[in-house]
Amino acid sequence: MLVRRWRLGAVVISLAVTGWTAWFTADVLGEWFTTALFLAAPALVAVLLAPAWRSGAAVVGGLLAGLVGLVVASTRWPHALRPPQTDWLLPYLALAVLVWVAAFTACVATAEPERRKTLLLSGAGGAVVLLCLAAVVANGPAGLRPRSSDVAVDRNDLGPFPAVLQSRRIGLDCRTGTGVCTEAIEVWSSTGQPPAEIAELLAQHLRTKDWPMSLAATTGRLTGCLPIRGIIRWADQACAELIPSSDLSWPDDVKHHDDSIVLVLADRPLTALWRAA
Secondary structure, three states: OHHHHHHHHHHHHHHHHHHHHHHHOHHHHOOHHHHHHHHHHHHHHHHHHOOOHHHHHHHHHHHHHHHHHHHHHHHOOOOOEOOOOHHHHHHHHHHHHHHHHHHHHHHHHHOOHHHHHHHHHHHHHHHHHHHHHHHHHHHOOOOOOOOOOOEOOOHHHOOOOOOOEEEEEEEEEOOOOOOEOEEEEEEEEOOOOOHHHHHHHHHHHHHHOOOOOEEOOOOOOEEEEEEEOOOOOOOOEEEEEEEEHHHEOOOOOOOOOOOOEEEEEEOOOOOOOOOEO
């Protein structure tokens, strides 16, 4: 009865913690409910594996505390850009495997001798399944390994833009080999403001997001760079540069506004999708 009550309480606590995590990162990982279920699954498996409430409280509590700690450590660097969600998700999955092994070991140690053989065979089958899942995570078409080594700037580090500014992405290249995706976002004013005013308004907004936007001595353009920090080492920095659309030579198949600004994100300033005219 005590073990049953403990497991029920552990399930409720696990869902509450993973639900908070899903809400906290919903804009990063996607749908809130799907994310919560995905994050709760490792904790629920640990609850089922734990043979008693004492060992179960230790392993499940450690896993949930590790999840919260990893998310906070990954996303709360001051004056820095957010890393990809795999920065904390992969360590969490690795921690979950360690917790499962600890819970299974405690289960085998406390089992009756005649049940140990069955448990060990089940554990071997589970290990095979984990290895297969690890291969899918690392190499599968829908796996967690990024398709390139480049990191895109998180939308939370840019927007939402002021209501008067309209924007659209006009270019994205995540195979630059620099560690940072080169992205171009056209920004224009719904009230017809000139490019200089748009650039200043956009720069003021980016400063509220900790981007140190200032005029570059060599180009006279508003530019700023921020480091990318997390649990895993990523690219050193990403830079934002505001370029008047009139300074760029546009491909014939790309439509643009005449009085607009192009926000270019790359590993360093002066990197644009199209060469300056």
